[in-house]
Amino acid sequence: MKKVSVITVNYNQPKVTEELLQSIFSTNTYPDIEILVVDNGSKTNSVPEWNQKYPDVRFIRSEENLGFAGGNNLAIKAAKGDYLFLVNNDTEFTAGLIEALVRILDQNQQVGMVSPKIRFHQQPDTLQYAGFTSMNFNTARNACIGEFEKDKGQYDDKTGPTGFIHGAAVMVRQQAIAKAGLMAEHFFLYYEEMDWCERVKRAGYEVWVEPKALIYHKESISVGKKSPLKEFFMNRNRILFIRRNAPAISRLIFYFHFCALVTPRNLLNYFKEGRTDLAPQLLKAIWWNLRHSKNSTDLGYPLNKI
Numbered sequence: 538m539k540k541v542s543v544i545t546v547n548y549n550q551p552k553v554t555e556e557l558l559q560s561i562f563s564t565n566t567y568p569d570i571e572i573l574v575v576d577n578g579s580k581t582n583s584v585p586e587w588n589q590k591y592p593d594v595r596f597i598r599s600e601e602n603l604g605f606a607g608g609n610n611l612a613i614k615a616a617k618g619d620y621l622f623l624v625n626n627d628t629e630f631t632a633g634l635i636e637a638l639v640r641i642l643d644q645n646q647q648v649g650m651v652s653p654k655i656r657f658h659q660q661p662d663t664l665q666y667a668g669f670t671s672m673n674f675n676t677a678r679n680a681c682i683g684e685f686e687k688d689k690g691q692y693d694d695k696t697g698p699t700g701f702i703h704g705a706a707v708m709v710r711q712q713a714i715a716k717a718g719l720m721a722e723h724f725f726l727y728y729e730e731m732d733w734c735e736r737v738k739r740a741g742y743e744v745w746v747e748p749k750a751l752i753y754h755k756e757s758i759s760v761g762k763k764s765p766l767k768e769f770f771m772n773r774n775r776i777l778f779i780r781r782n783a784p785a786i787s788r789l790i791f792y793f794h795f796c797a798l799v800t801p802r803n804l805l806n807y808f809k810e811g812r813t814d815l816a817p818q819l820l821k822a823i824w825w826n827l828r829h830s831k832n833s834t835d836l837g838y839p840l841n842k843i
Contacts, residue, residue, distance in 0.1 A: 538569050539643065541635055541708075542618030545626045546575045546608035551583045553627050553755070558591060560629040567635040571595065573612040574626075578602035605704070606720035606729040613719060618711065625705040627755035629658060637750035638708040641696070649713030649742025650734065652702040653750035656688055665754055667692035668746040669700035672731075674787035676794055677775050692748045699746040704730035706752045709737075716740040721781075723834050726766075728774035735782045768815045769838055772822035780831045796823075 543561065547554040554574060561572065572594045576584050578601045587596050597611055609623055620642055622635065634653060641651045655666040667683030679700055683692055707730070717740040720733045734744050779791045800819065807815045825837040 539619040539639060540617060541567060541570045541620045541622055541639060542612075542616035543570055543572045543622045543624065543635075544575070544609060544612040544616060545573075545624050546577050546605065546612070547579060547583070547626050548577045548602060548608070549579045549581075550626060551579070551581070554583075557624070557626050557628060557630075558594065564630045564632045565635060566632070567639065570635065571617060573597065573616060575599060575608045575612050577604075577608040604722060604725035604729075606724055607722040610719045610722060613714065616711075620708050620710060621714070622708045623704075623706070624752070625754065625756075627658075628655075628705055629753045629755075631751045631753070634750050634752055635708075637747055641745060641747050642708065642710055645743075645745070647741075647743050648710070648745045649717070649737040649740070650702045650707050650709045651745040651747050652699075652707045653752045654683075654688070654692065654746070654748040655703055655705060655752055655754050658753040658755040661753060662687055664688045664692075665756065666703045666705075666746075667748050668695065669703075671700040672782075674779060674783035675790040677779050677791055694748075696747050696749065697745055698743050700744075701731050701734045702744055702746070705754050705756070710742070713737050713740060713742050717742075721832075723832070723836065724770075724774050724777065725836050725838075726770040726774070728778045732778055732781060763812060763815060765814060765818045766838065769818040769822050772819050773825050773837060776822065776826045777831060780826065 545554065545557060574594055575597045576582065576599065578599050582598060584596045584598045587594065597615060599608065599611060603611065613621060620639060622638065638651050638653060642648055652666070654664070657663045657665050664683040664686045666681055669682060670680045672679045717736040720729050724732060738744060776795065779788055783791060803819055804816055807813055821837065829835055
């Protein structure tokens with residue numbers, strides 16, 4: 538039997554993280570797991586209290602916010618499992634979740650990563666994810682399969698390869714990480730899991746979805762309010778993802794598409810919406826990519842504003 542390391546990252550959400558732990562304890566029947574929680578530079582250090590409250594969980598404290606990738610990488614380095622199950626701290630487990638994902642990796646040695654089906658926690662009959670389409674590298678666009686549909690089991694027989702895993706819940710083969718490397722920490726927010734997928738594929742593995750496994754995600758079904766932080770990193774990292782992963786001809790097409798179509802359209806929308814504060818973030822994201830290498834560790838954004 539393979540050992541599974543369940544990994545999650547907490548950032549200023551101790552109550553949410555504890556709700557995840559309780560869902561694991563109340564639903565899991567897989568016998569060989571370890572749970573690792575990274576406190577990613579939260580203002581209040583809950584680790585001493587948690588060590589007393591949850592003696593069977595391993596807690597790791599980072600004194601600074603390392604971002605999504607950096608926080609997960611801390612735990613990946615410490616994990617002892619053959620398979621690593623990375624989950625957002627705002628998810629909740631269901632019965633048989635780990636067993637279903639382990640079965641995929643046990644029976645399909647070519648699979649490096651697998652995500653379960655995801656439903657919205659606040660609307661538990663509604664799908665958030667049942668797979669992704671492949672990336673159009675010319676436009677950096679793809680689609681989330683099943684998103685916002687009522688789950689009637691219509692995807693439950695669609696087990697198999699998918700465009701990308703979902704960053705909220707993914708089980709990864711330790712051997713695939715050894716070949717592909719850890720997540721790229723300089724993405725910090727957004728696109729790091731998609732970049733990781735591409736590197737796992739290049740290492741010779743497939744990326745799958747298993748809709749028979751289910752997890753709930755507390756992410757709102759409504760579109761989140763735009764913020765300068767989100768606008769900067771979404772645009773910076775969209776460009777960076779293409780720079781790191783697209784073929785040369787696709788990169789050229791994307792650069793033209795982004796500069797000639799996306800940028801003018803977005804700037805116009807900012808002004809229409811009265812969000813002129815977002816315009817500098819888009820331009821800053823483009824400027825960052827012009828000035829930095831695709832492996833630069835300069836985030837381009839002050840940590841004290843994140």
